[in-house]
Amino acid sequence: MSQHSASPQLPVTFRPTRTRVVLLTVGVLVFVVITGVSFMLEIGGGERATFVFTAVLFLGVLILLSRPRVSADERGLTVVNLTTKRRLDWAEVLGVHLRPGDPWVSLDLADGTSLNAMGIQPGIAKKQALADAKALRALAERHSTGERAGHRPEATEG
CATH class of the missing domain: 2.30.29 (PH-domain like)
Incomplete structure (x- = not known):
């Protein structure tokens, strides 16, 4: 037929490659920007940790969406x-x-x-x-x- x-041919994997590239690129860029901003601001360690935690959380969600x-x-x-x-x-x-x-x-x-x-x-x-x-x-x-x-x-x- x-x-x-x-x-x-097997084995083969199907995944939304373009979507994955966009999600991971945006995730890494946002992580770098938020983390960078947290180190440029004159804030305490607790506030800086909150910035970095938020960046990690955002990146984690985008990694999950690219799975x-x-x-x-x-x-x-x-x-x-x-x-x-x-x-x-x-x-x-x-x-x-x-x-x-x-x-x-x-x-x-x-x-x-x-x-x-x-x-x-x-x-x-x-x-x-x-x-x-x-x-x-x-x-x-x-x-x-x-x-x-x-x-x-x-x-x-x-």
């Missing part, structure tokens, strides 16, 4: 969102969706639930997110049918 030929990714390997997916990490076997992933207006990819799971995969988000790189979602969908379709390393799926009655 043409969809299967579009799937990338999401989706990693695929032969066995399945690892979905890392802001505060959670979940490992899925390929058989658990029934669908991959990125509809217009969605903030990130949604995975339909075999247990009837869905899982947001924030590692593919169209924010400031819409074309890349669409290509990543398509590649992930092709991988999920290929692996859900049992096609691995040139093996054809076994026929089953259903």
Whole structure:
């Protein structure tokens, strides 16, 4: 199938690279500026510590926001969102969706639930997110049918 030929080689990691670069750059710059200002002001140690703590807290939040990714390997997916990490076997992933207006990819799971995969988000790189979602969908379709390393799926009655 043409969809299967579009799937990338495994292992592969999808992440919002541009968003990540912006978040980390802004975080480091704000940290440097706030910390620098705290040392230029004639203030006590407690106030300076508060400035630095605020800068560290701000940087920490931006690092947390840059954390999401989706990693695929032969066995399945690892979905890392802001505060959670979940490992899925390929058989658990029934669908991959990125509809217009969605903030990130949604995975339909075999247990009837869905899982947001924030590692593919169209924010400031819409074309890349669409290509990543398509590649992930092709991988999920290929692996859900049992096609691995040139093996054809076994026929089953259903």
